[in-house]
Amino acid sequence: MEPTVTKTPKRFIAGAVCPACSEQDKLMMWSEDDVPHRECVACGYSDTLNAQGQSVPRELGTRVNQAEVKPKPKVQTVQFFPNPKLKK
Numbered sequence: 001m002e003p004t005v006t007k008t009p010k011r012f013i014a015g016a017v018c019p020a021c022s023e024q025d026k027l028m029m030w031s032e033d034d035v036p037h038r039e040c041v042a043c044g045y046s047d048t049l050n051a052q053g054q055s056v057p058r059e060l061g062t063r064v065n066q067a068e069v070k071p072k073p074k075v076q077t078v079q080f081f082p083n084p085k086l087k088k
């Protein structure tokens with residue numbers, strides 16, 4: 001028996017900004033077993049969202065420096081899509 005993973009079709013998130021390359025409208029999103037996945041078609045960045053709706057980058061392993069917070073060069077409106085993980 002194979003576990004069945006329910007996947008939703010990938011679709012672009014209007015207005016979403018890639019956290020890696022800051023391109024807009026390049027993020028696609030889909031769900032696998034109700035776990036939201038995101039992928040940037042511009043730079044290849046991908047992540048998933050945990051139960052808190054926080055980004056969990058796929059490519060861990062190289063050093064992840066969460067402590068280093070760089071100020072953004074310019075003010076930018078970042079839209080967050082609604083978090084579907086909260087109880088339905």
Ligand SMILES: [Zn+2]
Nearest residue numbers: 018021040043
């Ligand atoms: Zn990107």
